[in-house]
């Protein structure tokens with residue numbers, strides 16, 4: 001029978017805080033591909049899969065949480081929403097606010113927001129303010145607006161966001177038939193590692209719903225491996241970083257909102273949160289594009305950078321199943337692909353309008 005994916009709320013309604021009366025705001029998010037990563041599997045001797053979250057409607061996993069947050073905003077009678085963003089949250093909030101018929105205000109930090117993300121927020125009609133400060137300052141203002149003014153906060157400090165994002169873990173288990181042994185992902189504000197761990201835990205035990213108890217879907221939970229950018233690695237330092245710095249703007253966050261829950265995900269799962277340098281992130285970014293055929297934005301490559309680094313240190317087991325969430329699409333921040341390893345920009349080779357010269361340039365001989 002024909003079945004079209006209906007977005008994460010309708011697909012997983014019984015495991016989310018919605019009822020049949022809920023007016024669902026969706027753009028059809030979720031149902032993203034779990035791609036077998038051939039070269040990473042060869043490298044590690046484990047079966048490595050990529051959960052390609054760039055395939056969501058606005059190009060990042062943020063849509064999973066935004067469908068829930070915007071649905072909750074409408075249910076609460078909100079007329080306007082606000083968020084702080086390194087870029088993808090604003091792109092997602094702006095799109096889902098449009099679908100919900102709500103006004104949307106986004107606060108982005110000074111400098112260092114990718115063109116792709118900014119253009120999405122503008123295209124969807126959000127009011128965009130660039131705050132003279134970093135992401136953490138933006139989130140502080142957004143929270144205060146949510147408390148003292150008639151606007152609904154849709155950052156991941158809103159528990160509805162985490163609820164929606166946990167569906168990423170459900171989809172992984174539904175695809176593989178069980179939880180992986182290790183789940184790897186980038187860590188910024190730490191909402192996603194919190195959400196995946198919540199999802200894996202809920203799927204591994206009986207789950208109480210309004211209509212009765214659902215049986216466990218998986219037999220186990222994975223070990224959670226989170227990776228931060230070295231210049232923005234508060235979990236590694238053990239304290240907030242005042243001036244976070246990395247080319248991976250999506251994870252340039254010094255004071256993660258979901259601090260305790262991320263530490264719990266790490267410790268309860270027997271996992272780790274470590275750091276990778278910008279060079280390691282860019283090398284992983286190139287690996288994904290050139291060896292796996294998957295184009296991501298730099299921040300999304302932090303998990304892959306972490307896996308490659310751990311492998312080099314002899315710390316990745318073989319014979320296991322490993323899933324890496326690659327969080328956002330490469331077209332968000334495409335200029336990194338045009339940069340060569342020595343830092344210059346790639347230029348296309350110019351050729352005349354002539355088949356013989358083109359063939360010669362391609363190293364082809366006539367047959």
Ligand SMILES: *Cc1c(COP(=O)(O)O)cnc(C)c1O
Pocket residue numbers: 060061062088089156186187188189190191192193250251297299300327328329
């Ligand atoms: C938001 C984001 C992250 C970081 O996720 P957190 O939940 O903040 O840890 C990583 N990559 C991309 C592309 C993002 O948009």
